[in-house]
Amino acid sequence: MIDWQIDSWRKLPIKQVPEYNDQNHITQVEKELSIRPPLVFAEEVRRLRKRMADVAEGKAFLLQGGDCAESFAEHNANNIKDSFKVLLQMAVVLTFGSALPVIKIGRLAGQYSKPRSSPLEVIDNVSLPSYRGDMVNDMAFNDQSREPDPERLLKVYDKSASTLNLLRAFASGGMADLTKLHEWNLEFVRGTKEAEKYKELADKITFSMEFMNACGMTPENTAQLRETEFYTSHEGLLLNYEEALTRKDTITEEKGWFSTSAHMLWIGDRTRNIDEAHVEYMRGIANPIGLKCGPSTDPDDLLRLIEKLNPLNQPGRLTLIARMGSSEVYSKLKPLISAVKKSGLIVGWCCDPMHGNTVKASSGFKTRKMNDIMTEVKGFFDVHKEMDTIPGGVHFEMTGQNVTECVGGVYEVTETNLADRYHTHCDPRLNATQSLELAFLLADLLSDNRNISRKLVSTAC
Ligand code: TRP
Numbered sequence: 001m002i003d004w005q006i007d008s009w010r011k012l013p014i015k016q017v018p019e020y021n022d023q024n025h026i027t028q029v030e031k032e033l034s035i036r037p038p039l040v041f042a043e044e045v046r047r048l049r050k051r052m053a054d055v056a057e058g059k060a061f062l063l064q065g066g067d068c069a070e071s072f073a074e075h076n077a078n079n080i081k082d083s084f085k086v087l088l089q090m091a092v093v094l095t096f097g098s099a100l101p102v103i104k105i106g107r108l109a110g111q112y113s114k115p116r117s118s119p120l121e122v123i124d125n126v127s128l129p130s131y132r133g134d135m136v137n138d139m140a141f142n143d144q145s146r147e148p149d150p151e152r153l154l155k156v157y158d159k160s161a162s163t164l165n166l167l168r169a170f171a172s173g174g175m176a177d178l179t180k181l182h183e184w185n186l187e188f189v190r191g192t193k194e195a196e197k198y199k200e201l202a203d204k205i206t207f208s209m210e211f212m213n214a215c216g217m218t219p220e221n222t223a224q225l226r227e228t229e230f231y232t233s234h235e236g237l238l239l240n241y242e243e244a245l246t247r248k249d250t251i252t253e254e255k256g257w258f259s260t261s262a263h264m265l266w267i268g269d270r271t272r273n274i275d276e277a278h279v280e281y282m283r284g285i286a287n288p289i290g291l292k293c294g295p296s297t298d299p300d301d302l303l304r305l306i307e308k309l310n311p312l313n314q315p316g317r318l319t320l321i322a323r324m325g326s327s328e329v330y331s332k333l334k335p336l337i338s339a340v341k342k343s344g345l346i347v348g349w350c351c352d353p354m355h356g357n358t359v360k361a362s363s364g365f366k367t368r369k370m371n372d373i374m375t376e377v378k379g380f381f382d383v384h385k386e387m388d389t390i391p392g393g394v395h396f397e398m399t400g401q402n403v404t405e406c407v408g409g410v411y412e413v414t415e416t417n418l419a420d421r422y423h424t425h426c427d428p429r430l431n432a433t434q435s436l437e438l439a440f441l442l443a444d445l446l447s448d449n450r451n452i453s454r455k456l457v458s459t460a461c
């Protein structure tokens with residue numbers, strides 16, 4: 001990589017980062033982080049790059065999901081387990097519907113910092129720095145809480161390490177075993193239409209598993225039935241943290257630099273300026289990376305960014321995560337796809353139907369409507385069909401908790417329900433029932449897209 005150093009981003013303008021008062025303190029924390037063990041291993045990262053190459057070619061489908069922002073207060077085993085279970089349920093629905101491998105990536109184990117639309121928040125004429133996620137400051141509205149604290153980077157490392165440890169245990173220790181797929185249902189989903197649909201699908205898979213077991217392929221002798229690959233990702237926003245966890249791969253031939261804070265990092269829509277720090281840092285690491293593309297993305301700018309981030313045009317290196325909004329998905333996405341297609345540059349296309357569809361309910365809560373989310377997902381598939389390109393995956397903000405943050409869905413959350421269980425630290429998330437509903441919609445779109453008949457349910461329920 002020409003002219004790139006692990007810290008070359010520091011010479012460039014940077015957006016959306018906190019200003020630390022005590023420079024010595026942050027430097028000390030960076031030093032401490034830089035001698036801590038990596039959270040992920042280069043070989044895993046390389047394997048994900050291969051998987052993402054399959055996504056770009058339409059040989060696999062990407063499912064990326066998790067909290068908008070993780071928080072210290074909600075960091076516990078139950079929350080991690082429940083999010084994991086919902087992701088498994090969605091994955092199994094998608095695998096069945098598409099007959100493709102589903103690449104599972106959590107927005108987990110590091111998603112603790114947030115870009116904000118304004119650096120300051122004003123309440124009753126008091127103006128304080130905005131809350132930028134638990135990696136930076138505290139949500140409480142007072143001077144001390146809002147002061148950026150470098151120690152938080154160490155806390156994020158610790159929390160992420162323990163999350164990742166549990167996820168690895170779940171992924172390979174028996175939780176993901178396909179014979180347990182009935183157990184992934186969460187208590188509060190029971191009794192809903194989505195739970196019925198899921199049960200019917202789970203029964204079908206169980207029959208197939210019984211057949212395969214009879215043929216001699218069992219979870220004991222076949223790891224693919226017992227385990228799953230689960231990867232982690234977050235927005236690479238706090239580059240002090242990322243740089244300290246960027247390591248040279250010493251074990252294998254490829255001599256590159258790897259971010260070891262997660263398998264995949266993405267660049268946010270607000271920090272994708274080609275001459276600025278975030279793009280500079282990301283261009284030098286060997287991980288698969290994502291680039292969020294909002295409605296303001298210009299096709300020519302996008303091509304330049306792609307060339308900068310993936311100069312060798314390696315498949316699997318770059319995934320474009322479009323977040324256009326339900327009404328603009330067609331008009332804004334088509335010119336981007338068209339430009340990329342003509343250029344011959346290799347990218348994966350992923351749909352984030354969350355961030356372009358955030359609205360304020362009359363009660364003041366930030367929310368998203370299931371209808372808008374579904375419309376954007378459908379629009380994303382439609383444009384790709386028209387352009388003869390690959391709708392490679394989806395990126396959701398969801399949780400295993402029974403929250404009421406997005407409105408609509410079969411288990412109707414209304415605007416007046418929003419206050420019941422509105423717990424997010426940032427954007428409104430899909431709850432488990434809404435996540436499943438979306439997975440079923442996607443499974444239908446995918447089976448149509450691949451011209452395979454996969455009626456998921458025999459009865460109209
Ligand atoms: N190993 C396969 C996979 O990860 C099959 C599988 C095992 C699976 N457990 C799963 C698929 C849970 C979805 C969900 O795809």
Ligand code: MN
Pocket residue numbers: 068069355397426427
């Ligand atoms: Mn968000």
